[in-house]
Amino acid sequence: MYKKILLPTDGSKYANKAAEHAIWIASESCAEIIVLNVVETxxxxxxxxxxxxxxxTEMLKEEGKLAIEHIVEIAEDSPTEAKCEKTIKITSKTKEGSPAEAILKTIEEEDIDLVVMGTSGKHGLDRFLLGSVTEKVVRSAGCPVLAVH
Structure with a gap:
């Protein structure tokens, strides 16, 4: 059903929980996962x-790289059914700018079928000050969004 799953990550516990869901869905549907980290500058x-x-900016990029590497480790450690003839393809991307805008742009550029993301990021106050990134994506995405808490 799904061919490309977008998994935005900031390294938070919610993003890591979302990764578990994305990996399971990808293993069931033989989908590719695109892991995206957005450095908000x-x-x-x-x-x-x-x-x-x-x-x-370099420190934030390094933190993002570690978050992406952690997602890859979760995928490697996950027991997946042998439904697919190959292992799950994981592609990583790093972008700079507004997280919600970068996620929405990536959905269009990559022809994403499903977004799986955490309900909250590392900085819980962002939700009250700026509006939730997840909420913005849910309202504007042109594909289904699975918000994991």
Whole structure:
């Protein structure tokens, strides 16, 4: 039923729980998983030193890389049925910008069939201050979205 599943991750426990669901669905439908980490750089714009912005961005990218690697480890450790002739294909992507916008753009660019994402990220306050990324994706995505809590 699904050919491409988008799994946004920020390394939070909710993203890791979503990964378990995405991996199971992918193993049942022989789908590819695209793991996406979005480095939100908008909050760095007002910082005084350019080199500080570059260093923080690199740190955030490294944190995102670790989050993606953790998802790959979860997939490798997951017992999957032998329904598919091959192992689950996992592709990783990192983007910069607004998480909701980057997720929605990736849905269109990659012709995503299903998004599986956590209900909350690492920064719970974002939900009250900016509106939930998950909520924005659920309201605007052109495909089904599974929100995992």
């Amino acid at each position: 908008s909050s760095l714009v007002g910082l005084p030193a350019e080199d500080l912005i570059v260093k923080i």
